[in-house]
Each structure stands twice: as C-alpha cells, then as structure tokens.
Amino acid sequence: MKIDELYAILRRRGVLWPTAEIYGGTQGLYDYGPLGAELKRRIEEAWRAWFVGLSEDYYWIDPAEIVPEAVVRASGHLENFTDPEVTCAKCQKSFRADTVLEAARPDGVDGLSPAQIGELLVSAHARCPNCGSTELSVPRPFNMMFAVSLGVGDGERAYLRPETAQSSYLAFARMWEVGRKALPLGIAVIGRAYRNEIAPRQLLFRMRAFTQAELQIFFDPASFPVPLDSVATLDLPVVRAGPRLAGNETAVLTSVADLVSHGGLPEFYAYHLAHTYRFYREVLGIPADRIRLWEKSNEERAFYNRIQFDVEVRLDSLGGFKEIGAVHYRGDYDLTRHGAGSGKDLSIAKPDGSGRLVPHVLELTFGPDRALWALADVELATDGERTLWRLPSPLAPFTVGVFPLIRKLHTEFARSLASTLVNEGIRVDLDTAGTIGKRYARADEAGTPYCVTVDGTTVDPASPDHGTVTLRERDSKAQRRVRPEELVAVLRVAQHPLRPPPVERPAPAVPAPE
RNA sequence: GCGGGUAUAGUGUAGUUUGGUUAUCACAUAGGCUUGCCAAGCCUAUAACUCGGGUUCAAAUCCCGGUGCCCGCACCA
Helix, strand or coil: CCHHHHHHHHHHCCCEEECCHHHCCCCCCEEECHHHHHHHHHHHHHHHHHHHHHCCCEEEECCCCEEEHHHHHHHCHHHHHCCCEEEECCCCCEEEHHHHHHHHCCCCCCCCCHHHHHHHHHHCCCCCCCCCCCCECCCECCCCCCEEEECCCCCEEEEECCCCHHHHHHHHHHHHHHCCCCCCEEEEEEEEEECCCCCCCCHHHCCCEEEEEEEEEEEECCECCCCHHHHCCCEEEEECHHHHHCCCCCCEEEEHHHHHHCCCCCHHHHHHHHHHHHHHHHHCCCCHHHEEEEECCCCCCCCCCCEEEEEEEEEHHHCEEEEEEEEEEEECHHHHHHHHHHCCCCCEECCCCCCEECCEEEEEEECHHHHHHHHHHHHEEECCCCEEECCCCCCCCCCEEEEECCHHHHHHHHHHHHHHHHHCCCCEEECCCCCHHHHHHHHHHHCCCEEEEECHHHHCCCCCCCCCEEEEECCCCCEEEECHHHHHHHHHHHHCCCCCCCCCCCCCCCCCCC
C-alpha cells in the first residue's frame, strides 16, 4: 500500500495523527489515538516479555527522560554535535566546520558564526580532509539535542535524552548492587528519546520524539555463556558487510552455528541476534521474506560499535527495506566514558580475583513506533471487498468485538457479556452502531481477531443454547457457536503474550494416544 | 536545509485554464425505518475551499508570503 493511502486509513481510524493538528501539525511529532496507543503499548509489552524474559539476569527499569549536561558531555553527544558541520559534495562525508577551516587557516577561528565560517571556508579554499575536494557545503549548526533548563532563570542546563541507552548506563552502578553483583546484567528501558532532526520525514521513521525499547547487557567478554544450542540450527537471513561492499546485497540464509563457527561472530552475539530475529518473526509476525539482518561495515558503524547488524523489514509504503532495530556490540566504551565523566569507578572485580574489568555492553535496540508502522504496512491490506489488519492476536488493541445482532433486542445482553469479559481481563470493543456487516468490517480494519454476536438464541431463556454466542474469526470469517466458558478460554489464549523459553530443551517424550 | 510539485467535508474528488447562483458527487459518520450474521436499501442530519496579505464591484479561482505534505539531494550521531 502507498504511504498516503495507509496513513489515511490510520488517521481515519484514530491510530495516529500529527501533533497539534488543528494548528497545521508539527514536523516530526505524532500523537497516538486509542487504537495506536493500545497497539504501541502491546508492542512494548510484547518486547518486554520477550527480551527481559530471555534471562533472569535481565531487568526492566523506568528512568527519567531528562539528563544533566555532564551525562551527554561524557557520552560524546554534546561535544560532537554542537558545532557547525559541513558536508563534502564529492565524497559526501561530514566534518566539523571549524576543524576544516583550521586546516586551511591556522589563525583564530574561534567565536565565528556559521555564516562567517562559511565565507572563510570559500576564501581560504578549504579542502575536504577526506578527498581534497573544495566542494564543501555551507556550514550549518548541528546539535540534535533539546536543551532544557532546570530551576528558575537560566538554571542548570540539562537535555532530553537523545537515546534511552544512556539511562541504562547511568543505572549500572546501582543495578550492580540490586542485581547482587553478577554478570551478565541486563538493563531494559522502554521510553521516549528526543532528537531535533533537521528534516523529519517518513512519518514514524524520523520523529523528533520517539520511543525506544532497548536492552543493554553488561558482561565479561571472557565469560558470557549462552544456551547457543537452543538456536544453533535456526537459519538467519544475513547480509554480511564483506560481500555487500563487493556488490552482493542478497540475504544469505545462514545457521546460527555457522555464523559462530565460520562467520566470526561471538556466541553471545549470535545468540541474541537469533532471538532478535525470532521476535520479529514469531511475535510481530513479519514474513521471513521481508526481514534481513544487515551488517554495518567499519565505516558505517559508530566508531565504538565493534559488531552491528540492523534488523531491516521491507515496507511497500516506504519503498524498500527500513531499519526497525539493531544489535550493537559496543565494547567498554559507555562505562569507560561515564566512569571518567562521573569520577566513579565503574569497573568491577573479576570473579576469579584476577583484577578489575570494565564490563562490555551488548545493546539490543528496537523502535516501537517504527514497528507499529511496519505492522500496518505488512499486515494491513485492502482486497477490494474489505480492509483487513492481520495483527497477531496478542498485539491487537481489542481481542474481541461484541455486537448485538438486532440492536433493540440484544444490546442489553451484549452489554452485560462485554462487561463480564472485561472483568476476565479481555480487551473488548462493544459496538452497537450501524448494521452487523459494518461492525464486522470495522473490527477487521482495527485488527480485532474475534467478534461475537448476541442473537435471538442467546437471549432466549427457553432455548437449550441460551447464553451461547456466535464466534467469528477475523481472517477466515468462519463462525461457530460457543458457550461462555469456552469463549473466555479462546480469548485468553489469543491475547497471551509470547515469550521465549529461557533455555529450550527437547520436549519430553509423550506417549502417543491409544 | 536546498530544488521541484502539491493543498476543496472524516476519506476520495468536481469546479481553478476563461474570477460571477446556495461549491459537485461518492463513500464514511450520526439518527430513523427494516425480526436482520458480513460495509444492502430508503429517509434525515453533520461536514470543506491550508493560513495571512494583496488585486477586484466580486476570489476556491489571479498575485505575494507563510505552513503542511509528497518527490529528489543532503542529514539520520
């Protein structure tokens, strides 16, 4: 589906819309409506159940979104992105404008505005440090962080966090105590991060306020045991950097065992990459042919990332594969920086007493906003007859639509059934408006996996089927009559979130019936 | 941020070339009728010229500017 068409459906149904829409909207900011907010919450909850469920050593925390300036100074966000930047038109690399100018004109470049630097770059015939071209862009200020002020007046300078990962690094020292001083230690954060994008585009893919779900795993690189056997035979669609830079971008199905034995990936990395892939397949329900694991080369990665695979999903609305998440091996960069910045020793004693160690970090990062769009792109379709959103049932905003067949006669019973189901913890959408066909159509469009209809038989005290309802399945439109107990059981199963077994073992032998 | 395109009810549109009635139609939404299980039908209602300025007796229509969106380039630590 094209992006406009899809966005129109999502807006009309109240999934999402531009922030401050009545003022014409604001670039890069979006609000989620009832369906969108619920769906996003379900995605986040599914992510949490899956990844925090990977190990009892992985914890979920909820830190503040504002961090003091010292934090982003230590992380490098402040230093690297406050100064004006120029881009080389020839090799398309970007540099800090003042350093480029300094190379061409060693005397005094401090305190100049971006415009003044721009003029001097031209008059000094400054050259690109990479390729030597003089075709440099006009410098532009480039700080992607939102500054805020704490307290009265100018107060203390602070920033909206540019990534949730920083919150986990800040929490490491405390969590080291809370987690009873053991590695590996996983710290998961789900929350908003803020970047002042120069040009937000593509809706949920380039936002100024967006949600990240990230698991930072702190570990000893000499010892990070994982149950690799549980995923060893799983084939992953990988695009390695080597072949890719040589011109071959085809994803190659490679087993996890192969990635370790021949592919050069550490076991802990391959294991978590495998479970990341499983999450997209099994929880989000993305078809295999739409997913690829795209390895970033040395040049493409941030310098502190040692290994990086992006998880990309092919989206028709955005014209190709788009990154939804990634797995980064960040080494000891983060704790080293914050150790230096805070003056706190973030190293720990090695268990074998052989000295101290700054824990390494494996980062599993995921964008719930992007995932929500991906679910709409991949699973929402119009077939001429109806619009159908094939959301996996645990993610659907509503698990069941409850309808009266004839409004005047059956609404009362439908209401009481709906309230019974809500008390059972089921997510219910009671719809009494319009005709029965329209209600089914609305439910299909919202991705509601089941609908039940209250009819004459249901409300007839004399009927042996009193209290039963017709249960209709979204994808097949198939119907059958069920009793209330069975209905609750079916709906409970449907909305139960998936989580991976911490360690997969062979199923115990079960004697065949008879 | 640069260049190009574009903007009419919730959605999709007619009307703009050549200024001139109460701004067209469909779907959607809400209510009514219909004893009725997949957007049926009939009746009724709600609902729009992106914003600001200008030209003109008169502007959805012409001119200028702003904003949003789309495409390309750049950016995406």
